[in-house]
Amino acid sequence: GAVVSQHPSWVICKSGTSVKIECRSLDFQATTMFWYRQFPKQSLMLMATSNEGSKATYEQGVEKDKFLINHASLTLSTLTVTSAHPEDSSFYICSAREVAGSPGGYTFGSGTRLTVV
Amino acid sequence: SQKIEQNSEALNIQEGKTATLTCNYTNYSPAYLQWYRQDPGRGPVFLLLIRENEKEKRKERLKVTFDTTLKQSLFHITASQPADSATYLCALPGGGGFKTIFGAGTRLFVKA
Numbered sequence: 001g002a003v004v005s006q007h008p009s010w011v012i013c014k015s016g017t018s019v020k021i022e023c024r025s026l027d028f029q030a031t032t033m034f035w036y037r038q039f040p041k042q043s044l045m046l047m048a049t050s051n052e053g054s055k056a057t058y059e060q061g062v063e064k065d066k067f068l069i070n071h072a073s074l075t076l077s078t079l080t081v082t083s084a085h086p087e088d089s090s091f092y093i094c095s096a097r098e099v100a101g102s103p104g105g106y107t108f109g110s111g112t113r114l115t116v117v
Numbered sequence: 118s119q120k121i122e123q124n125s126e127a128l129n130i131q132e133g134k135t136a137t138l139t140c141n142y143t144n145y146s147p148a149y150l151q152w153y154r155q156d157p158g159r160g161p162v163f164l165l166l167i168r169e170n171e172k173e174k175r176k177e178r179l180k181v182t183f184d185t186t187l188k189q190s191l192f193h194i195t196a197s198q199p200a201d202s203a204t205y206l207c208a209l210p211g212g213g214g215f216k217t218i219f220g221a222g223t224r225l226f227v228k229a
Contacts, residue, residue: 006160034216043221044161044206093160095217105151105163106217113158 002028002098006109013084013116021079021112023094029074030096034106035067038091050077050094084116119144121220123207129226130197138192138223140207150183150190151208155222161206165192197227 003026013019023033031052036044048069049057056069066088068080077096081088091113095106122141130136140150149168153161167174167183167190174181180193194201204222211218 004160032215041221044219046216046218049216091158095160105153105166106161107163108160111158111160 002096002107004030004094004096004107004109006094006112008112009110010113011115013114015085015116016083018080018082019084019114021081021092021094021114023077023079023096023109025075025096025098025107028096028098030077030098031074033071033077033094033096035069035077035079036093036095038093038111044093047079050079052077081114084114086116089114089116119209119211119218121145121207121209121218123205123220123223125221125223127224127226129228132198132227132229134197136194136197136201136225136227138205138207138225140190140192140220142188142207142209145188145209146185147209149210150181151217152179152181152190152192153206153208153219155204155206157204161219164205194225197225199227199229201225202227 005024007022033050035047038044046059047062050069050071052071058064071077091111093111095108097106120143151166152164155161165181167181178195182191204224206222207220208217
């Protein structure tokens with residue numbers, strides 16, 4: 001089945017630094033990937049839709065200059081949290097769907113736990 | 118605005134019993150509905166999709182119903198096992214059907 005690999009699984013960084021999270025579709029091509037963040041005991045909140053070869057589409061309230069998304073190939077999307085602050089500490093998860101436009105289930109990465117100190 | 122509601126209280130049941138989780142939605146007319154399982158510190162795993170014209174769908178010990186009149190889906194796990202303990206998320210298409218909107222999930226604990 002479809003596999004999405006997300007790396008790193010956890011990261012601790014200092015305030016003011018930037019962190020890059022990678023999301024790869026291992027056995028399928030994904031023209032579109034999605035980035036979510038999840039706070040403890042809360043729902044997954046969609047941050048942005050990553051489109052291969054074009055600009056990402058950000059959800060309302062998500063700062064595009066802070067959360068940089070790059071989708072340079074059909075199998076890789078990256079999320080960079082720039083100038084991280086403690087309030088950015090969260091669980092970040094990416095997802096993709098093997099067949100674009102189909103209503104089938106999404107495949108999620110294993111998530112990245114970001115802690116900003 | 119579109120809203121998905123799942124019981125925020127954890128569900129505790131005894132092994133072997135049937136677990137029933139509820140997903141209610143408002144201001145939606147979804148063409149389909151999905152259920153996912155999420156373990157602590159992990160990404161969600163897709164379980165089942167049910168379309169608006171399907172009343173019920175089964176997969177092994179899982180059963181999902183979809184009542185578009187009540188705007189509700191029920192998720193059943195029969196003969197539950199401790200390994201079924203997890204958070205179960207209901208999800209609906211949003212943003213023109215291209216995006217997926219998730220409920221907050223219901224935590225299930227199955228006691229041996």
